[in-house]
Amino acid sequence: MSEAPGTPESDHPTAPLLQAAAGREPDRVPVWFMRQAGRSLPEYRRVREGISMLDSCARPELVTEITLQPVRRYDVDAAIFYSDIMVPLKAIGVDLDIVPGTGPVIAEPIRDERGLAQLRDVAEGDLDHITAAVQMLVAELGPVPLIGFCGAPFTLASYLVEGGPSKDYARTKAMMVGAPRLWQELMERLARITTAFLRTQVEAGARAAQLFDSWAGSLSVADYRASVMPYSAAVLGGIADLGVPRIHFGVGTGELLVSMVEAGADVIGVDWRIPLDVAAGRVRAAREDVGPVVVQGNLDPALLGAPWPVLAERVREVLRAGGRVPGHVFNLGHGVPPTADPDTLARVVELVHAEGRSLRSAGGVPAVSVS
């Protein structure tokens, strides 16, 4: 943690991602894809051969190569650090694996006070491989900003309590409402661990940070606000001093967007279930004090398999809706599916860059000029 924070805007003031995140109008609509690095790319499958997911995350040269692969292939406006939300837990010694085709699996799920002992704070040296990987990466990336990320406490808790992926999060929610003190302790520990993971990435050179609360959309607003939001707010607040834009994302969060912004987002990630301008409108209507809302999203990833003319029209629709919001970062509504055709993603990037600006101005709302 001896690294001084970078100078996020001043060294590359024109990075479109950072401009859009600040509510300015860049020369082109920035675009990147969640899970742009990974199994949809043949070059990824090649370098991962015979190496487990978690091992690959512990090798800085491999992390660098895999993170760069989509940047080389597509003209995306950001790289996202190749890692996993479970990596900081692995780094503090939690016995877990990432099982191909299943996802994260926990050897001893956390169900009581005793289980909590697995979650110690991050100590000096635990995240050195993360620092090394980020430093190696930013040296190669040049002007393309790196986005650091972490899983939000609720999404991580869902894996730790269930023991693996879940459809209903039944044990997690039962603990949340039935054992509030245990829940609080679990969430506080996770907030500290994930904050350390995120700070490490930003201090090593990441120029934006995304909090993935992928499964928060399973919660009611009341439960989210009472039992989840304070801990996400602690993570987002815990990196506020670093001065990088914070993106807050979840799936199925139409009802939670206002609370997620309140938790501390500079950019709100939106899935495909709600148009971007409607999402921004909800936030502004509820919270006039939050300032210009910047959105990220929100093409339905399933549509990547549709015939190009149909898909292209849907991309334009997203750009028009984003054009009615003061800042838009184009993305999918969730991660790139493993079956996605990389050539299709390349065409989406081209289209966003070619038509994004004019579709934005056709959208109807004058650009907010900050500078």
Ligand SMILES: Cc1c2[nH]c(c1CCC(=O)O)Cc1[nH]c(c(CCC(=O)O)c1C)Cc1[nH]c(c(CCC(=O)O)c1C)Cc1[nH]c(c(C)c1CCC(=O)O)C2
């Ligand atoms: C769901 C899941 C997790 N971890 C894993 C899964 C997938 C299980 C499967 O489908 O086989 C395991 C995993 N995670 C990752 C990989 C390798 C790459 C790939 O499969 O594309 C694999 C095999 C990279 C990753 N995993 C993650 C990233 C970073 C985010 C990104 O690239 O956008 C990467 C490269 C983050 C992650 N990791 C997890 C979540 C919920 C998130 C947040 C993003 C989301 O909701 O999809 C838990």
